[in-house]
Amino acid sequence: MKVIRLYILIFSLFLLSLPSASALAGMSQAGSETYYTTEEILSFSKKVEKTLAQKGARVAIIARVGSSRTNLPPGIRFTHTAVAVYSQITTEDNRVVPGYAIYNLYQKEQSPDVSELVQDFPVDFFAGVEVLEAGVIIPTAELQRRLLTIISSSSYNNLHNPNYSLIANPFTTDFQNCTEFTLDLITAAIYQTDDIKAIKLNQRAYFRPQPLRVSPVKLALGSMFVADITTSDHPGSPETATFTTIGDFLTNYNAASEVFTITLDTQDG
Numbered sequence: 001m002k003v004i005r006l007y008i009l010i011f012s013l014f015l016l017s018l019p020s021a022s023a024l025a026g027m028s029q030a031g032s033e034t035y036y037t038t039e040e041i042l043s044f045s046k047k048v049e050k051t052l053a054q055k056g057a058r059v060a061i062i063a064r065v066g067s068s069r070t071n072l073p074p075g076i077r078f079t080h081t082a083v084a085v086y087s088q089i090t091t092e093d094n095r096v097v098p099g100y101a102i103y104n105l106y107q108k109e110q111s112p113d114v115s116e117l118v119q120d121f122p123v124d125f126f127a128g129v130e131v132l133e134a135g136v137i138i139p140t141a142e143l144q145r146r147l148l149t150i151i152s153s154s155s156y157n158n159l160h161n162p163n164y165s166l167i168a169n170p171f172t173t174d175f176q177n178c179t180e181f182t183l184d185l186i187t188a189a190i191y192q193t194d195d196i197k198a199i200k201l202n203q204r205a206y207f208r209p210q211p212l213r214v215s216p217v218k219l220a221l222g223s224m225f226v227a228d229i230t231t232s233d234h235p236g237s238p239e240t241a242t243f244t245t246i247g248d249f250l251t252n253y254n255a256a257s258e259v260f261t262i263t264l265d266t267q268d269g
Contacts, residue, residue, distance in 0.1 A: 060137065061135075067079050104117070140257050183241045
């Protein structure tokens, strides 16, 4: 009985102290809880689309803040990353309007350790966020062209690994999260290949991931009790891809034309 009580105490402390799943590396789908009005979400989504359009972006990397930043581990500013593509969108009343479609990797609601590829739109992307802020990377025109080629081909689905982990190691093929999938798309576009071995080889050579500064005890316990957290693909200290490290990667190799954030206070134009 003493052992059982100790076990329950440790587990209770773990649940209280471990950052939420969305805080660690990108809970994919926006939560059902809302922190802003429908009008605020719509206005901010339009602001993001307008900004991308004004900058002439056919393709952009965007990120959102799904959890309060006080819950995020050091070095992680955004919790979900995806690709926005300028498209002709058919509305519910069958009108065709210009806008941005968002290409996401999302966890399945009933199986959080399994992911699927889902296309949605900015208003869906920002629904349920705790902070109305968007991270934006606009790739160079050539990289945008190559990304369009990858996304519109069978390579897009070929690069998806449905085995999901919030803290996926970007250098292995065991698991994948939304940010690693985005990184894989970018690397595939740069080298014009969907050969995952070649992609991982080049990422290991040139990409610098974010060390995950979370207690090893918390991570070990998390992998025992939370389906979408595992450390089995981390031979050493855990590290993962983030929106910021993708921005640094593209900036360092002259593959990004702009990296910036959009907030409620950002001036239009």
